[in-house]
Amino acid sequence: MGEIVLVRHGQTEWSANGRHTSYTDLELTAEGERQARVVADRLAGRSFAAVLSSPRKRALRTAELAGLAVTEVTEDLAEWNYGEYEGITTKKIRETRPDWSLWTDGCPGGESPEQIGARLDRVLAKAREFLAQGDVALVAHGHCLRVTGARWVGLPPSAGGLLKLDTATLSVLGFEHAVDPVIAHWNS
Numbered sequence: 001m002g003e004i005v006l007v008r009h010g011q012t013e014w015s016a017n018g019r020h021t022s023y024t025d026l027e028l029t030a031e032g033e034r035q036a037r038v039v040a041d042r043l044a045g046r047s048f049a050a051v052l053s054s055p056r057k058r059a060l061r062t063a064e065l066a067g068l069a070v071t072e073v074t075e076d077l078a079e080w081n082y083g084e085y086e087g088i089t090t091k092k093i094r095e096t097r098p099d100w101s102l103w104t105d106g107c108p109g110g111e112s113p114e115q116i117g118a119r120l121d122r123v124l125a126k127a128r129e130f131l132a133q134g135d136v137a138l139v140a141h142g143h144c145l146r147v148t149g150a151r152w153v154g155l156p157p158s159a160g161g162l163l164k165l166d167t168a169t170l171s172v173l174g175f176e177h178a179v180d181p182v183i184a185h186w187n188s
Contacts, residue, residue: 002135004173009062010035011167022079035168036065049134063139076119079141083110103161117157
């Protein structure tokens with residue numbers, strides 16, 4: 001049985017500044033491109049039965065620089081839709097909503113935790129279709145991949161808040177005893 005390798009895109013100007021970035025289609029910074037090339041080195045020698053990517057430029061460019069041949073682009077791997085909080089930092093949001101949490105409250109005009117959880121459940125179902133053939137790579141964004149990790153092990157989308165994920169990192173979802181879903185590696 002194969003593994004699911006999560007690849008978070010490299011740094012963008014907004015990720016470097018902590019700004020929520022979902023539908024705004026930003027390019028990687030020079031540092032983000034360097035990070036993606038390092039991912040290529042870390043994936044060297046590994047082959048994939050499928051590579052699914054977010055449609056955002058930052059994810060597609062990371063896949064390209066990491067040497068991954070994308071087999072499917074899917075909106076289901078787009079970042080959490082932040083709605084009215086697009087481009088705003090958590091610190092700024094909490095000036096008017098001090099108790100706000102993305103993980104429990106979602107975003108006005110955007111997605112709830114349940115909505116993004118449903119999207120990523122579809123991604124995981126699709127990835128499972130390929131696991132008998134080998135590994136699957138998912139190239140996407142921080143918050144959506146954190147939800148993916150939580151959902152893989154049967155936790156609610158809100159549990160993604162417990163899983164820190166840096167830019168251009170790899171995480172691996174696998175199995176113990178060939179049937180029990182586990183997080184094999186995280187944020188490495």
